[in-house]
Amino acid sequence: MADLPEVGVLLDAAVRALGGARRSGQVDMAEAVDAAVATEEHLVVQAGTGTGKSLGYLVPAVRHAMAHDTTVVVSTATLALQRQLIERDLPRLAAALAPLLPREPTFAILKGRRNYLCRHRLQSASDSEPDEAELFDPRALSSLGRQVKRLHEWAEETVTGDRDDLAPGVSDLAWRQVSVAANECIGAAACPFGGECFAEQARAEAGGVDVVVTNHALLAIDAMQGRHILPEHRVLMVDEAHELVDRVTSVATGALTERLVSTAAKRAARICDPEYTERLGEAAEGLGLMLTDGEPGRLDHLPDALAGAVAAVRDAAHGCVSALAPENKEDPEAVSARRRAQAALTEVHDTAVRVLESFEPPLRERRDVVWITKAPQYPPGLHVAPLAVGGLLRERLFGDRTTVLTSATLALGGSFGTLAMQWGLGRQSGDAAEAPTAPPPAAAEGAESGTAEAAAVSAAETGTAAETGAAGEPRWRALDVGSPFDHARSGILYVARHLPPPGRDGLDQRYLDEIAGLIEAAGGRALGLFSSMRAAGQAAEELRERLDVPILCQGDDSTGRLVEEFAADERCCLFGTLSLWQGVDVPGPSLQLVIVDRIPFPRPDDPLTSARQRAVGAQGGNGFMAVAATHAALLLAQGTGRLLRSMSDRGVVAVLDPRLATARYSSFLRASLPPYWGTTDPEVARAALRRLDAAAREPVEAGA
Known part of the structure; x- marks a missing residue:
């Protein structure tokens, strides 16, 4: 092992070179990552906005790579962070550390x-x-x-x-x-x-560098399918770890449509006996007819007619694969055509097999979920996805490497246990069990029944974790390094308790009135996070006529351009849905109000969510809390985290859904949010926004 400066020394040098200030949370994180790598113990780190978590894991990653002449892999969920790491953070870090190291650190990006x-x-x-x-x-x-x-x-x-x-x-x-x-x-x-x-x-290029940056999807393919795309590595940093389960689930989801099957038949037609490809084409048509007649939604039982159509696809695809012409290695064009045909046929065949096998075990023992989708612009499809990916992750990802999982949002309801269970980590190491985070001030009001519910959920989680805590369970510890932001002094969480619960038929007029009043008080400066594009569009259309501020709506232009326009005009508002909940980073007076129309629970008829809830219930757990409430808590924490992006930011998060103040599960959700100061008084929120608006206008008015 090379004689290198300690992590703390390297981190201080990097922070000085980048013009930053020492942050205790960042130091704690870097030292914990360094210790985890040294002891080969998995680490879960919640690092709030402003912590500087990228340096918190990159500095120990670079040191380990250079000390052991190896490669450390960093995986992210979003293109934005991937680009930030490879184009900004790593080049600046490498230049800053070069004087203290035997050579300048190297890095590369790798995608599918x-x-x-x-x-x-x-x-x-x-x-x-x-x-x-x-x-x-x-x-x-x-x-x-x-x-x-x-x-x-x-x-x-x-x-x-x-x-x-x-x-x-x-x-x-x-x-x-x-x-x-x-x-x-x-x-x-x-x-x-x-x-x-x-x-x-x-x-x-990725084979010989110190740090390789990739994405969760490629990480999943590499680990689950054994492709060995990534270089050999024993240490993995997973940023945006709250998205890991969804990205892995997406990779592990298969689909069958008439189009996919017929495309496979057409690719095979050039290099396969027509007898076989015509049979596959007929099977594609049969599948299309069955899917057109079928009802969209989860399938707990496979109808005989649909089962026959899927079996026909399976058998015809297998026949085509068996009848493919031998590979002519002297002709690259022929090799390419055969590979593309074989890939399409194999995907169709394997998905059909998986669908049919999904229904063989009794309902309570099934590992996959199957459902039919129908949408106006897309052909009907048959989909199959895993009920859970924790077992896959435990075996393929955590089994032979040390993994650090980090995000600003990991402790849901004050506990790391929920996400750890989904990742397949099981119980924490005995000495590292985290103390439950106290509810934020806003949770104190009327929290008694919710606390009882959260306690019951926590007990259920502990019991489930104990069952998975057999020999060979991954060793891990958790750490919350907090945030340098003083959330209670910088932000207000306003819950509109006086409003009616949200309905299903668009936004209630009282919700629109509430939004209008808040935006008027703030002088614009609002990010509206809606549960659907329908709601966002309705609010934008109606409020454009009522308010004298520009209102942008997702879909008017590319999301990136809309965010740029929003950030450039302090009077502007931006309304949208899912991608804005996690993808907006606008510090300063352009964003002083975040509006959330309703708690972002998944749709109750979502096939995968409903199946996962049922599976938890079948094991004696609370399916709603373990699945739907966890999903909502993650998104709500991410969305409300848009408010404070720099030390000088101030503002209000307005949640219009009164259930955040009244429902039994409300304390679980509020304990997942940044600890803003809480109120249910609309005038308190509007008065704060008026003061912020006046303060933001002062330099302009003074200059005028």
């Missing part, structure tokens, strides 16, 4: 193969029919041709071939004409462009 332009596919794109071309009219095909032509031109100038470096971007359909999935690639040795392959270049 589909994210890189494929030169071989690019060459053949103009010679083949575009995938799913029959779904598009001539004008759309003409647009597709223009986009592919632009990709040809871009290929001559790009250094990375990374789709994210293409600006402006192209449609998913256009990109599919010039890229391949990992199971479609013919391999660098067989490919005539193997020496110029962008994906291979990215992988080669």
